[in-house]
Amino acid sequence: MLNVQEVETKRQKDEAFDIRKVVFVEEQNVPFEEEMDEHDDHAIHFVGYTLERRPVAASRLRFVDEFGKLERIAVLEEERGNGFGRDIILAMEDVIRSKGFTKSKLNAQTYAEDFYKKLGYETVSDEFMDAGIPHVTMVKDL
Template identity: 85%
Template sequence: MLKIKPIETIREKDEAFDIRKVVFVEEQKVPFDEEMDEFDDHAIHFVGYTMERRPVAASRLRFVDEYGKLERIAVLNEERGNGYGRDIILAMEDAIREKGFSKAKLNAQTYAIKFYEKLGYEVVSEEFMDAGIPHVTMIKDL
């Protein structure tokens, strides 16, 4: 089981950012200055810990127009397949509801469309490139 929490300390923020750097910068070759952007200063960040308190998942949440926008969802490679991506998304959806919003939005890498569809998201855009990776926009009513 994964314990997911909004970051509250510098250590937790560093752990979340380290996961993003491994997944996006190292694995997917996203330029560092595209991955770590100006929105990080104003977003709600989440980190997910295993029972051994090892940080293995991270994400950020922003509010744009009428949507809670799920971004930078990352799970360390060796921990994928354990349901941690689903867990962190559900925690973010709870945070969206707590802030009084009823719609979620995300830009999904195209290989992950089926994953997000299983969680109730639907594609609402044509494919587009972001950081050299094909994406689509997906939304969900919460």
């Protein structure tokens, strides 16, 4: 199980950003300038730690219209398949509910669409390209 924490310190933020750089910039070839954008200054960031306190997952959350918007969900390649993506999403959904919101939204890379469906998300858009990667928009009532 992942220990998901809302980022409060510079060290935690650096750890979250390092995970995003590895997954999106290095692994998926997203340009650094697209990955680290103007929304980072105002978003709520999360970092997930293993039982050994190793940072292995990261994400950010913004509130857009009536939605809590889950963004930049990343798990290091060697830790995928351990349920850590689910753990960080559930933690983000708890924060969304705690802020009085009842809907969540995300733009999923199409290869991960089934993963999000298992967590209760429904596809509400056609496929579109973002950072050169096919995505769909998905929503969930919390």
